[in-house]
Amino acid sequence: MKTLTQNSKRSLPSRAGVGFKAEHAQDIFGKAPAVGWFEVHPENYMVAGGPRLAMLEDLSAQYPISMHGVGLSLGGGEPLNKSHLADLKRLVDRFNPAMVSEHIAWSAHEGLYMADLLPTPMTHTSLAQLVDAINTVQDYIGLRILIENPTSYVPLPQNSIPELEFISEAAERSGCGLLIDVNNVYISAHNLGFDANAFIDAVPGDLVGEIHLAGHEEDFNPEDNVLIDTHSRPVADPVWDLFDRLMARIGRKPTLIEWDNDVPGWDVLAREAALADRHLDYAVADKFEVAS
Amino acid sequence: MTALKAFYDGFTDALNASEPDAAPSSVAEGYAHRFRIYRNNVHRGLYDALGAAYPTVHKLVGDGFFDRLAQGFVQSETTRAGSLALYGAGFAEFLANHPVRESLPYLPDIARLERARLEVSTSADAKPLMADDLAGLEDQLEAMKLQVHPACQVISSSYPVFSIWNVQNPVEGAQGGKASIVQRAETVLVTRPYMQVEMRLLSAGQAVFFAALTRGGLSLGGACAEALQADPDFDVIASFAEFLTTGAFDARLNTPRGNGHDDE
Numbered sequence: 012m013k014t015l016t017q018n019s020k021r022s023l024p025s026r027a028g029v030g031f032k033a034e035h036a037q038d039i040f041g042k043a044p045a046v047g048w049f050e051v052h053p054e055n056y057m058v059a060g061g062p063r064l065a066m067l068e069d070l071s072a073q074y075p076i077s078m079h080g081v082g083l084s085l086g087g088g089e090p091l092n093k094s095h096l097a098d099l100k101r102l103v104d105r106f107n108p109a110m111v112s113e114h115i116a117w118s119a120h121e122g123l124y125m126a127d128l129l130p131t132p133m134t135h136t137s138l139a140q141l142v143d144a145i146n147t148v149q150d151y152i153g154l155r156i157l158i159e160n161p162t163s164y165v166p167l168p169q170n171s172i173p174e175l176e177f178i179s180e181a182a183e184r185s186g187c188g189l190l191i192d193v194n195n196v197y198i199s200a201h202n203l204g205f206d207a208n209a210f211i212d213a214v215p216g217d218l219v220g221e222i223h224l225a226g227h228e229e230d231f232n233p234e235d236n237v238l239i240d241t242h243s244r245p246v247a248d249p250v251w252d253l254f255d256r257l258m259a260r261i262g263r264k265p266t267l268i269e270w271d272n273d274v275p276g277w278d279v280l281a282r283e284a285a286l287a288d289r290h291l292d293y294a295v296a297d298k299f300e301v302a303s
Numbered sequence: 304m305t306a307l308k309a310f311y312d313g314f315t316d317a318l319n320a321s322e323p324d325a326a327p328s329s330v331a332e333g334y335a336h337r338f339r340i341y342r343n344n345v346h347r348g349l350y351d352a353l354g355a356a357y358p359t360v361h362k363l364v365g366d367g368f369f370d371r372l373a374q375g376f377v378q379s380e381t382t383r384a385g386s387l388a389l390y391g392a393g394f395a396e397f398l399a400n401h402p403v404r405e406s407l408p409y410l411p412d413i414a415r416l417e418r419a420r421l422e423v424s425t426s427a428d429a430k431p432l433m434a435d436d437l438a439g440l441e442d443q444l445e446a447m448k449l450q451v452h453p454a455c456q457v458i459s460s461s462y463p464v465f466s467i468w469n470v471q472n473p474v475e476g477a478q479g480g481k482a483s484i485v486q487r488a489e490t491v492l493v494t495r496p497y498m499q500v501e502m503r504l505l506s507a508g509q510a511v512f513f514a515a516l517t518r519g520g521l522s523l524g525g526a527c528a529e530a531l532q533a534d535p536d537f538d539v540i541a542s543f544a545e546f547l548t549t550g551a552f553d554a555r556l557n558t559p560r561g562n563g564h565d566d567e
Contacts, residue, residue, distance in 0.1 A: 057386035058425035061454065062498040065428075082385030088307050095385040120315040124383040126348035127341060129318075132310055132329075140307075164340045166331040169306060202337075230340070237337060 021075050021109040023048050023221065023265035027287035028077065029280055030269050031070060033063075038277035040069060046284055048075040048109065050267050054082045057098040067106060077110040077221070077267070078102065079190075082124065085144040085158065086131030087117035100152045110221060110265070112157035112190045113148070115141060115178060130163060133170040133177040145185040157190040157220045158182065162240040163199040174199070179215050188220035193254045194246065194269075198227050198238045211253050216261030224254060224287060225269035243272035245283055251290060258294030266291060318345050321378065349377050349390075356391040357417045359471045360410060364403070372403065389425065392418065409462035416464050416502075419456040419493045424500050426454040431496065431550035440556075445524035450553040451517045454495035457505070465489045465504045496550035503549060508537030513546065 026047030031039075038044070049070055056067055070076065082095060103111060116128035131137055141158075149156055160178055172180070182189050191214055200207035226244030230237045246254075246268070258264070268283045313327035317338060325342070326335035350373035354361045361369045376397050384390075395414035403410055431452050437444065458464065466484045490510040492503045505513065512530035515521045521529065523543075530537045546552065 054386040055388055058388050059453070060428035061423075061425045061495060063388075063425065065498055084385065088311055092385055098386065117311070119383075119385055120311050122382045123315070123319075123380070124385045124387075125315070125318060125345045126352065126383075126387060127344040129314060129341060132307060134307070136305075136307055164337045165334040167310075167329060168331050169310065169329065232336075235336065237340070239340060 021107065023075050023077055023109045025263040025265055026291065027284040028075075028265060028267050029284050030267065030271065032274055033066065034274065035277045035280070036066060040073075043073065044277075044281055046074065046281065047288075048077060048265065050077040050079050050269075052081050053078045053099050053102045054080065056102055057095075071106045071108075075109040076106060077112065077265070078106070078108040079159075079267075080111070080113040081128065082118060083113050083144075083148065084117045084119040084124075085113050085148070086115045086129075086137065086141055087119055087144075088131075088137060088140050089120070091144055091147055092119065096148065096151055099148075103152045103154065110157065111152065111154055112159060112221065114159045114161065115181065116161050128161065130161060130165065130167060132167050133172045133174060135171065138172060138177060138181060141181050142184045145181060145187050149185065149187060155187055157188040159190040159192050159223065160195050161199065162192075162195045163203050164237060164239075166203050175210055175213055179218060182215075182218045189214070189218045190221045190223060191219055191257065192223035192225070193257065194223065194225040194227055194250050195240060197247070197250045197253055198240050201236075201238050207249075207253055208256065211257045212260070214257060214261070219261060219264055222254065222257070222264050222266040223269055224250060224266060241272055242269045244270075246287075254287075255290055255294055258291060263291045263295050314341075318342055319378070346374070346377065349373065349383075349387075352387040352390045353377075353394065356421055357394060357414055359417055359468055360394075360398070360414050362471050363407065363410065363413065363467075368403075372398070372401065375401065389421065391421075394418070409460070409464060409467060412458070412460035412462050412464045413467060415460070416458045416468060416491060416493070419458050419491075420500050420502070423454045423456055423493045423495050426495070429453050430554040432547060432552035432554045432556070434544070434547050436554055436556070446522050447556065448520065448522050449516050450555060452494065452550055452553045455551045456493045457490060457510070457513060457517075458493065459488070459490040459510065461488045463487050463489050465491045465502060468502070492546075492549065492551065494549045494551055496548070501549060503545070506534065506537070506542075508534030509542050509545075512537065512539075512542060513551070 024047045028048035028050055029046055031049040031051050051067065056064060058064065083091060114128050115131055117131055118125055118128060145158065158178060158181060160174065178189060196210050197207050200210060224246045225242045226246055227238050228241045228243060230239050266287050268287055270280055310329045313329050317325040317327040318341065326338040330338055350370055353373045353376065354369060376394055379397060395411045395418060398404065398414050399411040429452060463484050463486065470484060490505040492505050494501055508530040511533040512526050515526035515529040527539050
């Protein structure tokens with residue numbers, strides 16, 4: 012396993028953070044709320060200048076920042092887009108994020124970006140390709156990254172490696188860490204029919220650098236019992252339970268509240284983050300019976 | 304072709320297919336109907352990104368028709384960047400070649416104006432030329448050539464695009480009902496002083512003056528002469544001051560003795 016530098020100047024605190032939304036800027040810059048850190052999607056800041064970058068400059072001066080990519084298409088089985096990678100490096104160099112992460116999903120094919128996180132087949136060949144892609148990113152930006160477990164809606168018959176083994180092996184081989192999205196575990200377990208508790212219990216704690224929590228919804232089609240990763244609601248109770256279970260075993264980690272659709276006012280988001288902080292406090296005290 | 308390549312090709316083709324029920328053969332039996340979730344995410348994501356870039360076009364045509372326009376635009380694309388921050392270049396051209404132009408002839412120019420606003424909002428940061436920067440250079444003004452600020456664009460239309468945009472985007476708390484729109488050509492200056500996108504309607508003389516200074520590469524004196532020829536009422540001093548106030552020019556000047564802002 013390779014040794015890669017963690018960001019030397021800052022690190023994400025093992026507390027709740029939230030995704031930064033421009034509509035909350037007034038609350039954040041006006042009230043300087045006691046939130047541990049903020050996450051941004053670097054893709055939204057891949058511009059030459061102007062107010063968007065100025066706002067990120069202000070935010071990163073006051074809080075640790077995590078850059079969570081959605082456009083590298085690590086699992087796409089083709090060479091990474093060099094200009095996208097260069098844009099990411101420019102942002103990393105300028106804003107000095109405490110964490111950089113991406114998905115194992117794919118989102119581009121032959122030059123056409125598809126604005127969604129699509130399912131990567133899990134085979135020995137695709138694993139080798141994913142490891143190459145992670146190595147390319149880490150070498151290029153000079154930082155260790157985290158990779159996130161996917162949300163699954165459909166089983167892929169070509170898969171030959173179980174998901175947790177696939178992402179853990181990718182992390183072991185590339186030296187990257189894992190970002191465990193507990194909501195994704197819950198949704199995928201429900202949609203594909205595996206045991207979420209067993210998955211959570213097998214997560215290799217020493218590889219985990221961050222946790223994601225989000226709300227999900229049932230599909231509008233009543234004939235299909237499928238959950239959709241909408242990031243549009245509070246975190247569901249069974250997801251909190253899985254989170255408590257994981258934290259009690261591996262110890263507290265930086266934990267993001269993701270809320271990207273039907274985004275509520277700042278106060279609602281701040282309360283959800285405070286709730287995550289309470290869960291983290293209980294987890295280390297080894298008492299994870301939390302009234303949420 | 305490898306099995307993996309076939310997987311990515313098949314998935315991509317089904318996502319881009321015009322039939323809404325398309326599904327790739329790589330999905331497990333009995334789950335083809337769930338492919339719709341991916342398809343919906345991809346299309347909704349792109350339509351929303353386009354709507355965010357062209358909010359006034361969206362308002363003018365309404366949700367349902369905008370989705371149809373977006374669907375056509377998305378299907379016409381052969382490349383698409385991994386960042387959607389500047390998504391939608393080429394939408395004005397797409398609209399110009401679309402039948403919607405017959406009922407809303409000004410729509411492509413509204414799209415050009417919105418694209419200019421987005422580009423101006425995200426252009427490189429640079430110090431704008433201020434009146435103070437010209438202090439002591441009065442004797443050189445006439446021969447001076449100016450450089451347009453990176454966050455400055457001019458949109459000329461044979462339709463009243465500035466008026467239409469303003470009616471669709473009323474200032475919060477502003478008094479009065481909808482202004483009537485006069486059918487006329489309009490030229491709009493789009494700039495970003497103090498990190499806020501601003502638009503100004505240019506008079507005929509101002510439009511000629513600005514074009515002569517920038518595209519024409521004329522000196523201030525030469526541009527004045529052209530503007531006065533086009534518009535005998537053109538007010539040189541007021542117009543130049545307005546351009547300076549709104550951050551239209553770059554502070555980097557090419558004057559014989561420089562002004563200290565070169566090579567920033």
